[in-house]
Amino acid sequence: MADSELERPFDVIVLGTGLVESIVAAAAARAGKRVLHLDPNNYYGGAAGGSFTLDELGQVLTPEWPASKTSSSTAAPSASPAAGSSTTDDKPTTALTEAACVQTPAENADSASSILREPASSQPLELERRPLPAAADRFYPIGNAVVEQPLASAADIWAPLARQSRRFTLDVSPRGLFSRSRIVELLISSNVGRYLEFKPVDQMCFARSEPAGEAPQPVPCSRADVFSSSAFGMLDKRVLMKLLSFCVALGPYLQQPTDASQVDPDVLAEFTRFKDTSLVQWLRAERKLSPKLLYIVLYAIAAVDESSTGEPLSSRAALTVEQGVDRLCQYLSSLGRYSRTPMLWSQYGVAELSQAFCRLCAVFAGTYILRADLASMLVSSSASPSTPADTCATESVSSPTFAGFVDTEGHHMLAPWLVASPEHVLPASAVARDHPEAIVTLRAILVTNRSVFPAVGLKDQAAGDASNAATEPGAEESSADSATPAPAPPVNPDARISFVCIPPDTYGNRHLVHMVELGANAGAAPAGAMVVHLTCQAFASQLTNPRAAFGGIVAHYFDHNAPSSVRPVVLWSAYFDVLTNAPAVAAQTDTPANVILCAPMASDSSIQNVAEEARAIFDRIFPGEPFLPAAPNPEDITWDAPSEATSDSTALDSTLDAASDAAPASSSTDPTAAVLASDTIPPPSVAFGEVAASSSDAVSPTSLPEPN
């Protein structure tokens, strides 16, 4: 078997394919490290970060665990050493010695000295098997799931759509990317963006409870939008432009707080004075925003989940001016980069991002195992054998160290580091869902028969994006609504990607709700259907029923009944919540020091921070190593002429055009080394308003071998 590959020690094991985990895996492999990337699931992204077909989603929301099993639901390391070993491995489940590990791969002639790279490897290391919690006992981020099938009156529309399960891409945690955010910069600088396709979000809107029946209104996305908008008076426009100018002036300083020389002293003085105070108060009292303007700035642009009167919605701390200005800056700087709106949507779902980073990891020799069936974690309790801890009543040893995993087939997979998603290592009992500070993301996914937005005139539509493949059966709506002077972009509404912000208390919703509407054009649904995502965050202790939380919004926009309805009909719906932040996760004392648990990734803003989180983990494990330098552009890889390929290792001497000056590839027998020289590429400096065209230029003569 090829399993000797698994038995050679790795530099890091990554467990779970959430986005942070995948970025860490890619960065490690890119730096030439041996990476083993495992996921017990048969899909990428993790339960909270996955993108699923209609059929798959049902299983993810309400998983049916295989009837197991074993033992207690605690992670007590020594309390039940044999409990997790419903394995096919017949070895004793007590302490293993180093020698035992080496012997397992009988044909593996690797030197024993390399098997453990810990400083203590000169002396036998006691490895204890710590059973992993069984699937049914593990922490699972999704809860309170309800799936509702269509009413009989809509069943006829639903049936043909349901048969196209695979044409749905349903994100458990739908997230747009700001065009100018660190994750986008990372996708560009690492070249991982090449694997992905994004669609610009077509419209950013906000909902208002009055006038009743009004469609969501567009958020101004440019100076021209502001000045042409009929929604504001002159005074509002001036106040808004002054606020935006203030943010723009602060932008460079926020990026580089050490250099204040470029900032207008007045701007800096105001910022310094107010930065730690409440954003809402500052906008109201100092910036004199009218209620209407405040509404747009707070909710639609800064996505502040607070009452506009300054009353706290919850016990969460109010957003500060510093945080708020940062959000405004992100929004503003993202405008116009790829489209007029600031957001990008990952075609085929957010899990594509994980897959893209995993692809890079694999391309750099990372090993991938999906449906990994792990039996237990190997833990060494190397530290002083008789510490006072032993006398304590607790079960934890003084300083347990992660050493590796044993799977159910008995493979020992060793590494000095583990980066893991909590859902794969923590027992459910370790995560306090009912902790007063635990935050859940409440979710609804609705499949409807058409957009909540009215169609615009057919005349305009013809002038719009002609490439929209989805020719919706929407002609009848167009004629019905053609009189509506909608200021939206001139396209078929079903072909648009729309972000709608629904401020607190608009339709009975206590919190700020984000609504995302997607159709076939975004790869989210078959033609003739739309997918609507509703998302809000709340303290788990305060709001636990997603169906109730979104009830007013759903009732406002949708019908559940006759297809002849004026409003879109909900054909299918799922309600659930995703645990986003539970303090107990971080406080898990039992976790060995060389195990890094990634934060659950469900919050809407968190995707903007994944790059930093991944980088922090990478720097901790591999300090001083370059973090995801640009991967070579395949078009730039030069292939040696076959005649030169005399030795085995240099048959493919891949080198970057750009790197060849700094590191002549001929000196290197390791393709990776040559590739790493691409660090010399200058960091991407991106011009405002650029729109990347797909490069269709012919192959340069240098990138191909001489034709024979």
Place this chain on the structure above:
Amino acid sequence: MSSLSLREVKLCLLGDAGVGKSSLVLRFVADSFNENSESTIGASFMSKTLIVEDQTFKYQIWDTAGQEKYRGLAPMYYRNAAAAIIVYEITRKQSFEALKHWVKELRQFGPSNIILAIAGNKSDLESQRQVSSDEAKEYADSIDALFVETSALTADNVSYLFEALSKRLPQESIAQPKPASTVQLVDETPNKPKNEKCGAC
């Protein structure tokens, strides 16, 4: 040849580990053979242009990068592929049996209109043959796939495989441009003047 007739084709390779997928690509793209399969490290895909019947095809060939070994291939791998080559080795019956699995996998995750080819690799090892050509041809016909026996070692039939595949590609699936509104996140700025490099050669 006018540049108008250039067609970009994404092709993905499938088949069990060790059947010679990477060797096949390396033979096609660089006309070389390399015992060390690690040689493809760092190349996310390989490109090669091929002219068949006055039509220029620019192949973008995706190798599995080992992700097939432990069931780790991602849906992204198949995305927008116009063609797939499923490889087995004629000297290992088991790798032929696995074809059915890979065809099923493609039907489940791949584009519905993907053009299939089956390559029986290592045809230079005739003495160790375990899979007869007739049996393989019959299976290929049953799933409407092109069938060729190849040798990455001797280059036998490798070019033919891609030429025959090119002829099978329907006009629309290869000429299809990316949806106009799609954004690709690539760094456009450091456009290295390639002429300099040519001068240095």
